[in-house]
Amino acid sequence: MNTFVEWGALGNIVLFGLIIGAGLPTLYALGVRALDTSSRAVGHNVTLLKVGAYACFGVVAAIILGALAFIALGGH
Amino acid sequence: MTETALLALVVVTALVFDFTNGFHDTGNAMAPSIATRALKPKQAVLLAAILNMVGAFLSLTVAATIATGIVDSGVVTLGVVLAGLAGGIIWNLVTWLVRLPSSSSHALVGGVVGAVLAAAGTQGVIWSGLVSKVLLPALLAPIIAIAVAGVGTWLVTRVTGSIAQKHNDRSFRFGQIGSASLMALAHGTNDAQKTMGIILLALIAAGKVAPDAGVPSWVIVSCAVAMALGTYTGGWRVIRTLGKGLVKLDSRQGLSADMSSASVILLSSHFGYSLSTTHVATGSILGTGIGRKGASVGWSVARKMFVAWLITVPAAAAVGGLCYGIGELFGAGAGPWVVFGILVATSAVIFALARRQPVHADNVNDEWEAKGDEESILAQAVSMHNPRLMRVRKPPRKRKRKAPHPPKKVKKKSKTQQAKKHAKKGSGAGSGSGKKKNKAKSGKSKSKSKSKSGGKSKSKKKSKAG
Numbered sequence: 001m002n003t004f005v006e007w008g009a010l011g012n013i014v015l016f017g018l019i020i021g022a023g024l025p026t027l028y029a030l031g032v033r034a035l036d037t038s039s040r041a042v043g044h045n046v047t048l049l050k051v052g053a054y055a056c057f058g059v060v061a062a063i064i065l066g067a068l069a070f071i072a073l074g075g076h
Numbered sequence: 077m078t079e080t081a082l083l084a085l086v087v088v089t090a091l092v093f094d095f096t097n098g099f100h101d102t103g104n105a106m107a108p109s110i111a112t113r114a115l116k117p118k119q120a121v122l123l124a125a126i127l128n129m130v131g132a133f134l135s136l137t138v139a140a141t142i143a144t145g146i147v148d149s150g151v152v153t154l155g156v157v158l159a160g161l162a163g164g165i166i167w168n169l170v171t172w173l174v175r176l177p178s179s180s181s182h183a184l185v186g187g188v189v190g191a192v193l194a195a196a197g198t199q200g201v202i203w204s205g206l207v208s209k210v211l212l213p214a215l216l217a218p219i220i221a222i223a224v225a226g227v228g229t230w231l232v233t234r235v236t237g238s239i240a241q242k243h244n245d246r247s248f249r250f251g252q253i254g255s256a257s258l259m260a261l262a263h264g265t266n267d268a269q270k271t272m273g274i275i276l277l278a279l280i281a282a283g284k285v286a287p288d289a290g291v292p293s294w295v296i297v298s299c300a301v302a303m304a305l306g307t308y309t310g311g312w313r314v315i316r317t318l319g320k321g322l323v324k325l326d327s328r329q330g331l332s333a334d335m336s337s338a339s340v341i342l343l344s345s346h347f348g349y350s351l352s353t354t355h356v357a358t359g360s361i362l363g364t365g366i367g368r369k370g371a372s373v374g375w376s377v378a379r380k381m382f383v384a385w386l387i388t389v390p391a392a393a394a395v396g397g398l399c400y401g402i403g404e405l406f407g408a409g410a411g412p413w414v415v416f417g418i419l420v421a422t423s424a425v426i427f428a429l430a431r432r433q434p435v436h437a438d439n440v441n442d443e444w445e446a447k448g449d450e451e452s453i454l455a456q457a458v459s460m461h462n463p464r465l466m467r468v469r470k471p472p473r474k475r476k477r478k479a480p481h482p483p484k485k486v487k488k489k490s491k492t493q494q495a496k497k498h499a500k501k502g503s504g505a506g507s508g509s510g511k512k513k514n515k516a517k518s519g520k521s522k523s524k525s526k527s528k529s530g531g532k533s534k535s536k537k538k539s540k541a542g
Binding site for chain 1: 134208216220223224225227228229231232235236238239240243244247248251254255258261265328331332335336337338339340342343344345346347349351
C-alpha cells in the first residue's frame with residue numbers, strides 16, 4: 001500500500017490544510033467577533049478590540065498573499 | 077489525412093475539453109458565494125473566469141504527471157488522444173446535463189485510459205500510476221476536505237455563535253469574496269494544467285516536441301483562455317446542485333468551505349499530489365454541513381454524486397474506447413473526422429436536452445424543493461389525469477388516515493363514502509358543491525380530491541371544472 005499512497009505528501013496536505021483551511025476562517029471569525037458591538041461586554045477597551053480585529057484580518061490577508069507569492073515564484 | 081491536420085484537430089478538441097472543464101467546474105469555486113448571495117451570479121462567474129485565467133499561469137507541476145504517469149506514452153497516438161478527449165467531453169456533458177458535479181480530470185483520464193485499452197490492450201496502461209495518482213486520491217480528497225471544512229466550520233460557528241446573524245452575514249460575505257477568489261485561482265492552477273498535459277502528450281505523440289520537453293507557452297495561453305471562457309459561460313446546473321442541493325449554506329459556512337477547498341487544492345498542487353478540484357470542493361461543502369450543529373445535509377444528493385464519481389472513470393473509458401474503435405473502423409483518413417463528428421452531434425443533442433429545463437443566472441438560487449403554486453399543480457393533475465401529482469407532502473390529518481381507494485373500485489361506492497366523510501368532517505357547503513362538480517370527472521379525479529385535505533383545493537377545482 002505504501003507505494004500506492006504518498007503518505008508524506010498526504011500527511012502534509014492534511015496538516016497544513018487544517019492549519020490554513022480551518023485556521024484562517026477561525027482567525028477571520030475572531031476578527032468579526034472583536035468588531036461586533038452587540039455582543040461586546042461593557043468595560044472592554046474598544047480601541048484595543050478594533051486593533052485586534054484588524055490585526056486578525058491583516059494576518060489572514062498576509063498569509064493568503066504570501067502563499068500565492070510562494071506558488072507563483074515557483075515554490076513547488 | 078496529414079499528420080499536421082490531425083494534430084490541429086486534437087488540439088482543438090483538447091481546448092473544447094478545457095472549455096467544458098471550465099464551465100463544469102465554475103461551481104466548485106463559486107457555488108457557495110452564489111448560494112449565500114455574497115456575489116451576484118454574473119459577477120461571480122466573471123470573477124472566476126478572470127482568476128482561472130490568472131491561475132493557469134501560476135504553476136506547472138501537475139501537467140507533467142498527467143501526461144506521463146498514467147499511460148505508456150509509447151502507445152499513445154493522436155487517434156488515442158482524440159478518442160480519449162471525446163470520451164472526457166461527452167461524460168462531462170452528460171454529468172452536466174444531470175446536474176451532478178463530477179470530476180473533469182477523471183473524465184479525461186478515463187477517456188484516455190479507455191482509448192489506450194482499445195488501442196494497445198492492458199499493457200498500455202500503467203495501472204499502479206492509475207491507482208496511486210487517480211483512484212486513491214479520489215477517495216482521499218473528499219475525506220480530507222470534509223475534515224478540514226468540518227473543523228473550520230465548527231470553530232467559526234463557535235466563535236461567532238453569540239453574534240447577530242445579520243452582522244455575521246455581512247462580515248462573512250465580505251470574507252467569502254476573498255476566499256472564493258482564492259478558490260478560483262486554485263482551480264486555474266490545477267485544472268488548466270490537465271489540458272496542457274494532454275496537448276503536450278499529443279505534441280509528443282506527433283513528434284513535434286521531445287518527450288521530456290516543457291509546456292510551450294502558446295499551449296499555456298490557449299488553455300487559460302479556453303478555460304476562462306468556459307467558466308464565464310457558467311455551468312449553472314452544477315452550481316445549483318452544489319450551492320443549494322447539498323447543504324443549506326450560510327455565509328460563515330461559505331467562507332469555511334471556500335477556504336478549505338482552496339487551501340487543500342493549492343497544497344495538493346504544491347506537493348505534486350493532484351486532487352480533483354470537484355471532489356475537494358464537494359467534500360468541503362459537505363464538511364460545513366457536518367461541522368455546524370443543526371445544519372441539514374442533503375444526503376440523497378450526496379449519494380447520487382458519489383455514485384457518479386465511482387462510475388466516472390469506467391464510463392468515460394467506455395466512451396473513449398468506443399470512439400477509438402469507431403475511428404479505427406473508418407481508417408486513418410476519415411476516422412478522426414468521424415470521431416469529431418460524433419462528438420459534435422452528441423454535444424448538440426445534450427445541449428438540446430438541457431434546454432428543456434434550463435438553469436441560468438436568474439433561477440440558480442431558487443429553492444431546492446420546488447414547491448410550485450397549487451394552481452399549476454392542480455391544472456397538471458387534471459390535464460394528465462394523474463391524481464398522485466396532488467398528493468400533499470404534509471402528514472395526513474387524523475381523520476384522513478384511511479388509504480385512498482384505488483380508482484378501480486365502483487364509482488358509486490367511493491362517491492358515497494366520500495360524501496359521508498365530508499359530512500362527518502363538516503367542511504361546509506363549499507365541499508358539497510365541489511363534489512357535485514366532481515361527478516362530471518372520472519373516478520380517478522375523485523380519489524384525488526379526497527387525498528387533498530383542505531376545502532381550498534375543492535373550490536379551485538370547482539372553478540376549473542366550471
